[in-house]
Structures are given as structure tokens and as C-alpha cells.
Amino acid sequence: MNSNSNHVQTCYKHTSRQTVLCCNRCGRPICLDCAVSTPTGYRCKECIKEQQKRFxxxxxxxxxxxxxxxxxxxxxxxxxxxxxxxxxxxxxxxxxxxxxxxxxxxxxxxxxxxxxxxxxxxxxxxxxxxxxxxxxxxxxxxxxxxxxxxxxxxxxxxxxxxxxxxxxxxxxxxxxxxxxxxxxxx
Ligand SMILES: [Zn+2]
Ligand SMILES: [Zn+2]
Structure with a gap:
């Protein structure tokens, strides 16, 4: 019946939320709440924090x-x-x-x-x-x-x-x- 189910990814933080978004730095799937929009695409909050630390x-x-x-x-x-x-x-x-x-x-x-x-x-x-x-x-x-x-x-x-x-x-x-x-x- 649900042949798709093993392809559905969930947010790495909110495991009950399905999502199609991925962090474009670490590649982890992220839900809309966890995604931060950057000029180069969506990133997870942890990657944003790390990026800021470097700057x-x-x-x-x-x-x-x-x-x-x-x-x-x-x-x-x-x-x-x-x-x-x-x-x-x-x-x-x-x-x-x-x-x-x-x-x-x-x-x-x-x-x-x-x-x-x-x-x-x-x-x-x-x-x-x-x-x-x-x-x-x-x-x-x-x-x-x-x-x-x-x-x-x-x-x-x-x-x-x-x-x-x-x-x-x-x-x-x-x-x-x-x-x-x-x-x-x-
Ligand atoms: Zn990330
Ligand atoms: Zn999330």
C-alpha cells in the first residue's frame, strides 16, 4: 500500500514531522521551523550558529x-x-x-x-x-x-x-x- 513510506524523511529534531527540506550544509532533513533561509538556501540552526562563530x-x-x-x-x-x-x-x-x-x-x-x-x-x-x-x-x-x-x-x-x-x-x-x-x- 504505502510504497513511499520508506522514502519519507522526517526532521532530525522533530522526528514526527515529515519534510522535503534538507540543510544545504550538513544535509540533514529539517522542518520549516528548523530551517533558516539564507541567500544560498535553507540551513539548520546548528549550521547557522557554527557559521556565525566562525565570523x-x-x-x-x-x-x-x-x-x-x-x-x-x-x-x-x-x-x-x-x-x-x-x-x-x-x-x-x-x-x-x-x-x-x-x-x-x-x-x-x-x-x-x-x-x-x-x-x-x-x-x-x-x-x-x-x-x-x-x-x-x-x-x-x-x-x-x-x-x-x-x-x-x-x-x-x-x-x-x-x-x-x-x-x-x-x-x-x-x-x-x-x-x-x-x-x-x-
Ligand atoms: Zn546543517
Ligand atoms: Zn524541526
Whole structure:
């Protein structure tokens, strides 16, 4: 009756599920839940993980270099903005992406293009902390102006911290999106 039954393959993980898909790397049959679509075809999750591990080739000193570069550049550019009192504010919107690109370029150079997702997060966190520190002076001035009831000062400082936040967000998103571009795409 069922002459086909000995040809039916089941997912290597879910043995009750019949499937026609196979991982194109290890050849094991996989069900739709286990299959990950890649530009070169379907792969099992284990092969994807192994592939990512191979691409994550950062070494410990990469994190130090990337962290330092991102922190110093973030700090310096944010400090410059605070010193200039964000005049004009549009400057912050230009400087954010510009410094972000510079950080990515320098990190790529310093790490000799080694990459990992952790490296991306170390870089963006260090940049965020560096850029955030000078803005604390604005937070302090805002508190001060509230206490002293100086609403003119309150307004100008709130405006400045708005530009500062825009700068910080632009900086971090440019770094993250550009660094993700050279970590593995599945
Ligand atoms: Zn596989
Ligand atoms: Zn499965």
C-alpha cells in the first residue's frame, strides 16, 4: 500500500514531522521551523550558529581599542557641542553621523576588520557613554535653574539637551547600523 513510506524523511529534531527540506550544509532533513533561509538556501540552526562563530573572530584587545576609540571620540565631539552651546543646533545633527562614521572607520582599522556582535555593542555603548558625559553638565544646569526659578536658563538648557540627545542617538545609530553591516547576514 504505502510504497513511499520508506522514502519519507522526517526532521532530525522533530522526528514526527515529515519534510522535503534538507540543510544545504550538513544535509540533514529539517522542518520549516528548523530551517533558516539564507541567500544560498535553507540551513539548520546548528549550521547557522557554527557559521556565525566562525565570523566572530574578534580578539580581546579589539574590545579595548574599539571601546577607547568610541569613548574618546564620543566624549570629545559631545564636549565640543556643549562648549559651543549647540550653536547652531543643526551642527549637532551633522556631527552625530559624521563622528559615527569616523568611529566605525577607526574601529575597523584598529581591529583589522575583525568582527563580532559583542564588538558592535562595546563600540556603541562606549560611544554613548562618552557622548553622554558632557551632557551631564546640562542636566546639572537644568536642576539648578529649576531650584533658582530661572526659567530662561531652564529653557535654553532643555533645548541644548534636546540637541545633545539628538546627537547621541544619531551617533549611536550610525555606529550600530554601519557595524552591523559587516557582521554576518544570514
Ligand atoms: Zn546543517
Ligand atoms: Zn524541526
Amino acid at each position: 566572530n573572530n574578534s580578539i580581546p584587545r579589539d574590545y579595548v581599542f574599539a571601546g577607547l576609540i568610541a569613548f574618546v571620540l564620543g566624549l570629545m565631539s559631545s564636549y565640543l557641542l556643549v562648549m559651543l552651546r549647540f550653536l547652531p543646533g543643526i551642527f549637532a545633527l551633522l556631527l552625530g553621523p559624521l563622528v559615527g562614521m569616523l568611529v566605525v572607520k577607526l574601529v575597523r582599522f584598529a581591529t583589522q576588520k575583525r568582527r563580532s556582535t559583542t564588538l558592535n555593542y562595546v563600540t556603541v555603548t562606549a560611544a554613548g557613554i562618552g557622548a553622554g558625559l558632557p551632557l551631564l553638565s546640562n542636566v546639572f544646569r537644568i536642576l539648578q535653574s529649576i531650584i533658582t526659578g530661572n526659567f530662561g536658563l531652564l529653557f535654553s538648557n532643555t533645548l541644548e539637551i534636546g540637541w545633545g540627545a539628538a546627537f547621541l542617538i544619531l551617533l549611536c545609530s550610525v555606529i550600530l547600523s554601519n557595524m552591523k553591516g559587516f557582521s554576518i547576514r544570514r
